[in-house]
Amino acid sequence: MRILLVEDDAALGPELKTSLGKHGYAVDLAVNGVDGEVMGKEDIYDLVILDLGLPDRSGLEVLRNWRAGKNNIPVLVLTARSAWQERVDGFDAGADDYLPKPFHTEELLARMTALLRRANQQITSQLEASGLTLDENTQSVIRDGAEVALTGTEYRLLRYMMHNPGRVLSKLQLVEHMYDDCAENDSNVVEAYIKMLRKKIGHEMISTKRGQGYVFGAAG
Amino acid sequence: MRILLVEDDAALGPELKTSLGKHGYAVDLAVNGVDGEVMGKEDIYDLVILDLGLPDRSGLEVLRNWRAGKNNIPVLVLTARSAWQERVDGFDAGADDYLPKPFHTEELLARMTALLRRANQQITSQLEASGLTLDENTQSVIRDGAEVALTGTEYRLLRYMMHNPGRVLSKLQLVEHMYDDCAENDSNVVEAYIKMLRKKIGHEMISTKRGQGYVFGAAG
DNA sequence: CCCTGAGTTAAGGCTGTCTTAAACATAAGA
DNA sequence: TCTTATGTTTAAGACAGCCTTAACTCAGGG
Numbered sequence: 001m002r003i004l005l006v007e008d009d010a011a012l013g014p015e016l017k018t019s020l021g022k023h024g025y026a027v028d029l030a031v032n033g034v035d036g037e038v039m040g041k042e043d044i045y046d047l048v049i050l051d052l053g054l055p056d057r058s059g060l061e062v063l064r065n066w067r068a069g070k071n072n073i074p075v076l077v078l079t080a081r082s083a084w085q086e087r088v089d090g091f092d093a094g095a096d097d098y099l100p101k102p103f104h105t106e107e108l109l110a111r112m113t114a115l116l117r118r119a120n121q122q123i124t125s126q127l128e129a130s131g132l133t134l135d136e137n138t139q140s141v142i143r144d145g146a147e148v149a150l151t152g153t154e155y156r157l158l159r160y161m162m163h164n165p166g167r168v169l170s171k172l173q174l175v176e177h178m179y180d181d182c183a184e185n186d187s188n189v190v191e192a193y194i195k196m197l198r199k200k201i202g203h204e205m206i207s208t209k210r211g212q213g214y215v216f217g218a219a220g
Numbered sequence: 221m222r223i224l225l226v227e228d229d230a231a232l233g234p235e236l237k238t239s240l241g242k243h244g245y246a247v248d249l250a251v252n253g254v255d256g257e258v259m260g261k262e263d264i265y266d267l268v269i270l271d272l273g274l275p276d277r278s279g280l281e282v283l284r285n286w287r288a289g290k291n292n293i294p295v296l297v298l299t300a301r302s303a304w305q306e307r308v309d310g311f312d313a314g315a316d317d318y319l320p321k322p323f324h325t326e327e328l329l330a331r332m333t334a335l336l337r338r339a340n341q342q343i344t345s346q347l348e349a350s351g352l353t354l355d356e357n358t359q360s361v362i363r364d365g366a367e368v369a370l371t372g373t374e375y376r377l378l379r380y381m382m383h384n385p386g387r388v389l390s391k392l393q394l395v396e397h398m399y400d401d402c403a404e405n406d407s408n409v410v411e412a413y414i415k416m417l418r419k420k421i422g423h424e425m426i427s428t429k430r431g432q433g434y435v436f437g438a439a440g
Numbered sequence: 441c442c443c444t445g446a447g448t449t450a451a452g453g454c455t456g457t458c459t460t461a462a463a464c465a466t467a468a469g470a
Numbered sequence: 471t472c473t474t475a476t477g478t479t480t481a482a483g484a485c486a487g488c489c490t491t492a493a494c495t496c497a498g499g500g
Contacts, residue, residue: 074338091330096338097317110311118294118316118338151477167357187480191457210456210487211372215358371488407491411446430445430498 001116001160002026002177004045006036006062007078008054016049019105024139024156025112026180033057040066044176045073046163047116049108052079052090060093067094074115078103120163129165130217132201134158141201148200153178157193161206161216170213190214221336222246224265226256226282227298228274236269239325245332253277260286265293267336269328272299272310280313287314294335298323349385350437352421354378361421368420373398377413381426381436390433410434 003025007013010031017027028045030036033054040048040062052059063075077095079086087098096118097111113136117127127134133142139155141148150158160177161169171190178189194214198206207215223245227233230251237247248265250256253274260268260282272279283295297315299306307318317331347354353362359375361368370378380397381389391410398409414434418426427435 085326088324088326088330091327091334096334106305106308110308114311114316153478168359188457189479192459192479195458195460208457209359209372212359373489408446409490412448412490415447415449428446 001046001156001163002028002044002180003112004028004030004036004039004048006030006033006040006048006054006059007051008032009051016105016108020109023109023136024152024159026156026178028180033059033062037062037065040073041069041071046119046160046177047112048073048075049112050075050077050095052077052086060089063090063093063095074119076108076111076115116163127159127162129162130205132162132205134162143201150200153189153193154197154200157190158197158201161214165217166215168209168213168215173213221266222248222264223332224248224250224256224259224268226250226253226260226268226274226279227271228252229271236325236328240329243329253279253282257282257285260293261289261291266339267332268293268295269332270295270297270315272297272306280309283310283313283315294339296328296331296335347379347382349382350425352382352425354382363421370420374413374417374420377410378417378421381434385437386435388429388433388435393433 001024003020005013005016005020005027007016007029008031013029013031017029020027028039030039033056036050036054037057039045050059050063054062059077059079063077066073066075072094074096075094076097076099077090078099078101079090080101087100090098097115099108099111127136131143135142135147138147138149139152140150141158156178157174160174174190178193194206205216207217209215221244223240225233225236225240225247227236227249228251233249233251237249240247248259250259253276256270256274257277259265270279270283274282279297279299283297286293286295294316295314296317296319297310298319298321299310300321307320310318317335319328319331346356351363354360355362355367356379358367359372360370361378376398377394380394394410398413414426425436427437429435
């Protein structure tokens with residue numbers, strides 16, 4: 001899952017980036033509204049965390065511009081202002097959720113999970129597909145009742161695929177959602193990790209669409 | 221929009237029902253968890269507003285039961301408890317949003333709007349013609365309920381033909397839409413792929429117009 | 441009956457994918 | 471700090487499946 005974090009606070013921004021990174025998110029940080037708005041228009045993010053109190057351009061304005069451009073990426077708004085009118089403004093501008101500062105990281109993570117789940121029409125909080133259950137806490141999967149440990153990169157790849165079951169995902173898409181910033185694409189990391197995942201979760205869980213990409217989902 | 225409101229508070233329940241009614245929502249009120257759970261299983265509500273502090277059955281339990289039964293109706297949770305751990309529990313149980321009491325009606329309305337907006341964004345990218353359904357995600361066709369896998373070139377050919385059912389499509393047209401660059405025309409690629417498609421989707425789906433081209437569509 | 445266009449099939453070549461191993465990075469422990 | 475273990479990335483050869491072609495057969499129309 002690749003996240004865009006728009007936050008000008010020099011302390012909070014990097015701190016959040018680090019702690020979200022530990023939970024398996026690839027995070028790109030924008031420290032002002034103009035950069036953030038441009039980055040948010042790229043079609044590679046699964047979620048945006050947007051601070052309203054930006055120095056150059058109001059977060060609300062950024063959000064309105066996105067929505068005016070038919071960009072409907074899920075946006076979670078952060079703000080120090082706690083007046084309820086401000087929250088309503090945020091929703092009017094097209095926010096999907098709202099979290100007043102200060103907040104606990106656990107609550108931010110919970111709201112992020114809920115938003116991502118909702119964006120993919122998931123029902124339960126645990127991500128489940130084709131007999132696999134992804135455990136967000138231990139970064140592992142349950143398969144046939146047994147827990148299978150995953151490494152960080154394996155977890156990021158599998159989670160993205162399980163969020164999009166039955167869809168063809170190109171190698172470019174997968175790379176973009178596994179890593180932040182870096183843009184290179186002349187390697188075969190995806191193929192290598194697909195191989196490892198298949199070994200761990202069963203070869204039949206991921207099918208290859210030659211020339212198109214990979215599809216997560218049993219049978220086919 | 222029809223809303224299910226599960227709220228035991230004798231004052232707040234009717235009050236909310238009235239004010240939501242003024243905003244154009246049809247609201248059914250359940251005053252306890254058991255009734256609420258049963259009503260929520262009917263497939264008529266667009267959104268549920270669920271109070272956690274119910275006398276007979278915990279709202280969390282109601283929510284878990286719905287989710288266990290594959291009911292994925294959007295649920296907005298209300299609660300008097302403001303501890304952040306409680307919110308995280310709510311999300312884990314499958315809530316889509318969470319609003320601590322006390323709240324302003326405007327904020328509730330704003331969150332309802334955001335939830336409903338997101339719930340209605342179901343994307344169906346399926347093309348149907350003559351009993352075949354083309355699945356753009358998996359690049360396959362459903363025929364008589366069974367999925368038939370297509371290779372890349374087969375898919376491009378069939379997609380173009382299904383986009384133009386009942387029309388005579390010349391071989392030149394077909395080649396041009398199957399390939400990006402090519403200008404050559406001295407091969408029998410089209411005939412070869414028509415053959416493969418007929419084998420996969422049924423001979424009768426594509427009829428030949430001698431000297432003119434092919435027509436997609438059952439019967440003829 | 442001839443000619444033209446369509447159907448059928450199989451073989452070769454090519455491109456993308458799989459697999460393996462080794463180099464590299466990182467974190468934990470002595 | 472050095473060592474060790476674990477995870478990540480790169481590179482290269484093996485492999486498989488798809489694409490394309492070519493040769494032959496078949497059917498329709500004049």
